[in-house]
Amino acid sequence: MTDVLTPNAPAATTTATGTARVEVRTGGVWAAVCAVDHLVPGRGVAALLPDGGQIALFLDRTGTVHAIGNRDPFTGAYVLSRGLLGSVDGAPFVASPLLKQRFDLASGHCLDDDTVTVPAYATRVR
Amino acid sequence: MSHSSQPQAKPTIVLVGHGMVGQRFLEALAAEGVTARARVVVLCEEPRPAYDRVQLTSYFSGVTPEQLSMTDEAFLAEHGVELHLGDPAETVDRAARTVTARSGRTFRYDTLVLATGSYPFVPPVPGRDSAGCFVYRTIEDLLAIEEFAKDATSGVVVGGGLLGLEAAGALKGLGVRAHIVEFNARLMALQVDDGGGSALRRKIEDMGLTVHTGVGGKEITANADGAVTGMVLSDGSTLDTDMVIFSAGVRPRDQLARDCGLEVGERGGVVVDARCRTSDPAVYAIGECAKAVDGMVYGLVAPGYEMAEAAAAAIAGTAAGEGFTGADTSTKLKLLGVDVASFGDAHGTAEGCLDVIYADSRAGVYKKLVIAPDGALLGGVLVGDADAYGLLRPLTGSVPPVAPESLVLPAGAGAPAQLGPSALPDDAVVCSCHNVTKGTIRAAVTEHRCGTVPEVKTCTKAGTGCGSCVKVLGQLVDAELTAQGIEVDPGLCACFGQTRQELYEIVLALRLTSFQQLLDGHGRPEARGGEGCEVCKPAVASIIASLAPTIGAGAYVLDGEQAALQDTNDHHLANLQRNGSYSIVPRVPGGEISPEKLIVIGQVARDFGLYTKITGGQRIDLFGARVDQLPQIWARLVDAGFESGHAYGKALRTVKSCVGQTWCRYGVQDSVKMAIDLELRYRGLRAPHKLKSAVSGCQRECAEAQSKDFGVIATAGGWNLYVGGNGGATPRHGDLLAQDLSDAELVRLIDRFLMFYIRTADRLERTSVWLERIEGGLDHVRDVVVHDSLGICAELEAMMAEHVAGYRDEWAETLADPERLRRFVSFVNAPDAPDPSVRFVPERDQNKPDLDILAGPDLPVRTLEGAPLS
Ligand code: SRM
Ligand SMILES: Cc1cc2nc3c(=O)[nH]c(=O)nc-3n(C[C@H](O)[C@H](O)[C@H](O)COP(=O)(O)OP(=O)(O)OC[C@H]3O[C@@H](n4cnc5c(N)ncnc54)[C@H](O)[C@@H]3O)c2cc1C
Numbered sequence: 001m002t003d004v005l006t007p008n009a010p011a012a013t014t015t016a017t018g019t020a021r022v023e024v025r026t027g028g029v030w031a032a033v034c035a036v037d038h039l040v041p042g043r044g045v046a047a048l049l050p051d052g053g054q055i056a057l058f059l060d061r062t063g064t065v066h067a068i069g070n071r072d073p074f075t076g077a078y079v080l081s082r083g084l085l086g087s088v089d090g091a092p093f094v095a096s097p098l099l100k101q102r103f104d105l106a107s108g109h110c111l112d113d114d115t116v117t118v119p120a121y122a123t124r125v126r
Numbered sequence: 127m128s129h130s131s132q133p134q135a136k137p138t139i140v141l142v143g144h145g146m147v148g149q150r151f152l153e154a155l156a157a158e159g160v161t162a163r164a165r166v167v168v169l170c171e172e173p174r175p176a177y178d179r180v181q182l183t184s185y186f187s188g189v190t191p192e193q194l195s196m197t198d199e200a201f202l203a204e205h206g207v208e209l210h211l212g213d214p215a216e217t218v219d220r221a222a223r224t225v226t227a228r229s230g231r232t233f234r235y236d237t238l239v240l241a242t243g244s245y246p247f248v249p250p251v252p253g254r255d256s257a258g259c260f261v262y263r264t265i266e267d268l269l270a271i272e273e274f275a276k277d278a279t280s281g282v283v284v285g286g287g288l289l290g291l292e293a294a295g296a297l298k299g300l301g302v303r304a305h306i307v308e309f310n311a312r313l314m315a316l317q318v319d320d321g322g323g324s325a326l327r328r329k330i331e332d333m334g335l336t337v338h339t340g341v342g343g344k345e346i347t348a349n350a351d352g353a354v355t356g357m358v359l360s361d362g363s364t365l366d367t368d369m370v371i372f373s374a375g376v377r378p379r380d381q382l383a384r385d386c387g388l389e390v391g392e393r394g395g396v397v398v399d400a401r402c403r404t405s406d407p408a409v410y411a412i413g414e415c416a417k418a419v420d421g422m423v424y425g426l427v428a429p430g431y432e433m434a435e436a437a438a439a440a441i442a443g444t445a446a447g448e449g450f451t452g453a454d455t456s457t458k459l460k461l462l463g464v465d466v467a468s469f470g471d472a473h474g475t476a477e478g479c480l481d482v483i484y485a486d487s488r489a490g491v492y493k494k495l496v497i498a499p500d501g502a503l504l505g506g507v508l509v510g511d512a513d514a515y516g517l518l519r520p521l522t523g524s525v526p527p528v529a530p531e532s533l534v535l536p537a538g539a540g541a542p543a544q545l546g547p548s549a550l551p552d553d554a555v556v557c558s559c560h561n562v563t564k565g566t567i568r569a570a571v572t573e574h575r576c577g578t579v580p581e582v583k584t585c586t587k588a589g590t591g592c593g594s595c596v597k598v599l600g601q602l603v604d605a606e607l608t609a610q611g612i613e614v615d616p617g618l619c620a621c622f623g624q625t626r627q628e629l630y631e632i633v634l635a636l637r638l639t640s641f642q643q644l645l646d647g648h649g650r651p652e653a654r655g656g657e658g659c660e661v662c663k664p665a666v667a668s669i670i671a672s673l674a675p676t677i678g679a680g681a682y683v684l685d686g687e688q689a690a691l692q693d694t695n696d697h698h699l700a701n702l703q704r705n706g707s708y709s710i711v712p713r714v715p716g717g718e719i720s721p722e723k724l725i726v727i728g729q730v731a732r733d734f735g736l737y738t739k740i741t742g743g744q745r746i747d748l749f750g751a752r753v754d755q756l757p758q759i760w761a762r763l764v765d766a767g768f769e770s771g772h773a774y775g776k777a778l779r780t781v782k783s784c785v786g787q788t789w790c791r792y793g794v795q796d797s798v799k800m801a802i803d804l805e806l807r808y809r810g811l812r813a814p815h816k817l818k819s820a821v822s823g824c825q826r827e828c829a830e831a832q833s834k835d836f837g838v839i840a841t842a843g844g845w846n847l848y849v850g851g852n853g854g855a856t857p858r859h860g861d862l863l864a865q866d867l868s869d870a871e872l873v874r875l876i877d878r879f880l881m882f883y884i885r886t887a888d889r890l891e892r893t894s895v896w897l898e899r900i901e902g903g904l905d906h907v908r909d910v911v912v913h914d915s916l917g918i919c920a921e922l923e924a925m926m927a928e929h930v931a932g933y934r935d936e937w938a939e940t941l942a943d944p945e946r947l948r949r950f951v952s953f954v955n956a957p958d959a960p961d962p963s964v965r966f967v968p969e970r971d972q973n974k975p976d977l978d979i980l981a982g983p984d985l986p987v988r989t990l991e992g993a994p995l996s
């Protein structure tokens with residue numbers, strides 16, 4: 001999937017190479033989720049956690065992977081992975097595909113309503 | 127009121143005639159507070175309350191009688207106005223101060239106001255009472271003309287003045303071959319001079335109307351049933367015709383006044399003073415039935431409005447100033463496709479005045495300005511290009527700030543900097559229909575805080591009459607806002623300081639196919655190197671997709687980086703629903719579908735448990751598919767010959783059709799075939815917003831084409847094209863762009879229109895909003911796409927040709943490529959697992975989303991239906 005990186009995107013970082021795997025920290029342990037090349041830069045995918053929970057994984061243009069809960073708290077639908085990735089002042093966010101509220105990918109805080117937060121997960125690629 | 131013989135009762139004002147001026151008089155009375163202390167009785171001859179007669183002809187482009195209405199129940203009720211419809215006044219007894227109506231009712235008055243307007247003059251030619259002879263004054267006249275025209279092929283309009291040309295244009299729009307017979311040597315003899323008359327004639331003839339000047343109608347021939355068969359002209363020739371419309375001028379309706387002994391002018395008109403009082407101080411006359419102190423009987427609405435205000439002030443006892451002493455007779459022809467305007471001293475009658483003339487007979491343009499010896503602009507005639515009318519009219523009477531030649535030379539012919547509305551003095555009348563000055567418009571913005579043209583229209587009434595001042599109005603509002611420092615950041619979003627249109631031009635000029643390149647090179651400094659946002663990503667994706675063949679980007683909207691830019695729906699080529707499932711809308715071009723295909727849709731829906739619904743767009747929506755089911759479902763659909771309907775895209779949706787000529791007894795063209803052709807031509811075209819269309823087989827308009835971005839209505843002579851229609855929350859009827867087009871002309875014009883829209887519209891700006899916003903409005907768009915005023919039509923057509931040639935079905939392409947199919951899984955790490963949160967419960971024999979399962983631990987703080995609860 002490296003072909004999808006555009007010519008002037010930063011050279012693939014050491015973390016995001018074809019065979020590397022994405023891991024998410026949940027329940028105090030690192031769980032392997034998928035190969036990095038299953039992620040499309042600038043978009044998200046949904047993944048199942050070992051406990052049946054759903055997370056949304058995003059790959060930004062610097063090669064960093066982010067993970068938050070997949071459930072959109074405003075509608076209850078499990079769709080955050082299908083939102084559009086963006087950034088404000090360098091901080092990446094996802095806009096819900098249903099009613100467009102934005103969630104900070106590092107903290108899970110809703111940028112349009114400070115009373116709402118979704119779970120955020122630590123990630124690593126190895 | 128002092129004349130009242132019953133001082134204890136409220137004085138009574140009786141108004142005879144509820145036309146445009148009568149209604150304005152009632153509004154002025156209400157504004158003066160008179161309606162609160164007097165009884166107001168209105169006798170109205172027509173079966174409906176006052177309506178906008180000036181816009182009468184717009185009925186034929188789809189404006190309904192209700193939309194033309196100038197008043198409503200609420201106004202009448204609030205001010206206690208007693209309106210008697212269909213009950214004209216028949217006699218006035220001035221000694222007893224009573225008016226008797228046709229119904230036999232008699233009303234006592236303290237003050238009587240005559241606002242009876244005019245009647246169309248019908249020359250005394252033999253045969254003028256035959257079936258098929260009409261006048262052109264009321265809605266009822268138009269309804270009768272429309273009904274008769276259904277069976278007519280040819281019609282004659284007697285009179286080549288303003289109204290005659292409007293009537294002839296209307297006949298043509300009804301699919302009737304139209305002749306204009308004008309006794310004078312030129313058309314619009316009152317308003318334009320010889321040079322203007324011949325330019326105008328060329329324009330009118332180019333539109334397919336036949337003009338006969340210097341001849342009159344001598345006799346109307348009829349068949350045994352008394353129906354018109356032809357007209358013999360004064361030169362002995364004959365015209366075969368099925369109908370005749372008389373539009374040979376109007377005469378004031380002063381019979382009532384004559385009968386009760388009021389003074390009337392030698393050539394008609396109730397004689398009034400500057401307060402609009404007749405020879406009886408208890409009786410006023412206003413509007414077209416009155417002969418003003420300057421000896422004129424005005425046939426225009428603006429002077430009538432001034433008389434209405436003068437009379438109301440006199441009755442209220444608040445009259446100040448000199449009253450009504452005379453008015454401007456500027457006019458702009460509203461006829462489709464010809465620009466004609468005249469204003470001020472158009473014929474150059476003032477002593478020592480000079481003409482400045484620009485003429486281009488090839489282009490049918492003629493412009494003349496009349497200049498006084500001291501350089502003041504006195505008046506002028508504009509034919510073929512009346513763009514400058516809005517500015518020149520208010521300048522009349524003053525010395526223009528630039529040389530007169532520069533006011534008539536066309537752009538590009540060495541004309542110096544165009545004159546802007548800033549050049550107008552504050553007391554210049556910008557809207558002559560409502561007598562609104564530039565100062566009043568500025569005050570609307572500065573003092574009344576109007577921030578948009580529609581707000582200024584409501585606040586000042588400017589622009590709500592004939593509409594010819596709206597362009598200048600827009601420029602004034604903009605200038606005023608800018609002067610106040612109300613600078614709206616025109617940028618697309620926090621990432622880009624450019625508008626969508628500017629980004630389009632950058633992408634086109636630099637042939638950029640990458641969002642990151644665009645962002646890093648042209649974004650706001652703080653956004654460079656970032657991800658972009660949910661606003662600019664899809665907008666740029668749409669620009670790149672629209673321009674794909676031209677800039678060399680891949681035609682498939684989900685290739686490479688493009689995939690990351692698309693809105694959620696485009697990314698999965700389906701529409702996301704509230705529970706995370708998707709709906710599927712196969713294309714059904716023109717709404718025509720074979721039984722076999724219907725069966726396939728039924729089978730697919732049954733096999734996957736999908737909810738089916740006939741949409742408002744003449745096709746079928748299948749709801750409730752999980753993301754991982756989309757490829758399987760589409761494999762079946764593509765196999766059966768279906769393609770993506772782009773219900774998810776800012777792209778062409780549907781071209782609806784009516785059944786048309788093939789089956790319908792009224793149809794005059796094959797509307798289904800045209801709808802299918804158009805839908806197949808423009809399918810897949812990405813645009814700033816969704817695009818909808820429809821084709822109706824005749825004027826009855828069963829396909830509702832006038833509510834579409836581009837709508838087509840069949841005529842006997844081809845197709846009429848309407849643009850800028852919209853349903854939704856702010857419905858708008860489309861504007862007629864061109865008439866009687868051949869198939870090829872229609873397609874060429876739509877090609878240009880769509881590409882020009884795509885090029886210049888803002889993000890998520892439907893054609894309706896774009897048309898209202900773009901400078902110059904419909905006239906400008908017509909200039910660009912019909913007259914090629916920017917010289918870009920060849921380019922626009924070529925771009926559309928590339929789009930059409932490059933179209934491929936997105937679903938077929940997706941299914942053919944395993945790499946592309948990878949995104950259609952519920953979970954990246956469990957491709958075969960269905961999403962357990964997408965569940966359904968039964969309702970009316972089908973499925974609906976199970977929303978209970980979604981109501982998890984977090985209570986939703988915002989619902990799909992409502993605003994935030996916090
Ligand atoms: C399915 C359908 C309703 C139905 O059951 O009939 C529908 C459904 C939706 N319409 Fe519509 N509209 C549907 C016909 C219409 C029509 C009628 C028509 O096309 O003749 C109109 C009025 C005509 C017009 O657009 O001018 C219409 C005016 C709108 C509007 C208002 C547009 C506007 O300019 O104001 C929206 C909101 C928007 O687009 O911003 C909208 C938006 C929507 C959305 C996309 C709302 C959303 O964002 O989820 C709905 C998505 C349906 C889905 O997920 O599949 N829909 N919508 C119709 C699909 C027609 C089709 O076959 O493609
Ligand atoms: C097709 C067309 C296009 C026009 N375009 C323009 C234009 O672009 N610009 C412009 O300035 N003007 C235009 N005009 C002229 C404009 O419509 C008139 O100047 C305006 O309507 C005059 O208003 P009014 O109230 O005096 O007369 P009207 O609007 O004619 O109203 C008079 C009313 O009185 C009624 N009436 C008559 N006698 C009686 C009675 N005895 N009892 C009760 N009711 C009675 C009539 O039925 C009528 O409804 C146009 C007119 C037409 C027909």
Ligand code: SF4
Pocket residue numbers: 784785786787790791792793794797822823824825826827828829
């Ligand atoms: S629009 Fe005309 S042709 Fe089409 S169905 Fe209606 S009546 Fe028939």
Ligand code: FES
Pocket residue numbers: 556557558559560588589590591592593594595596
């Ligand atoms: S001049 Fe007619 S609406 Fe303003």
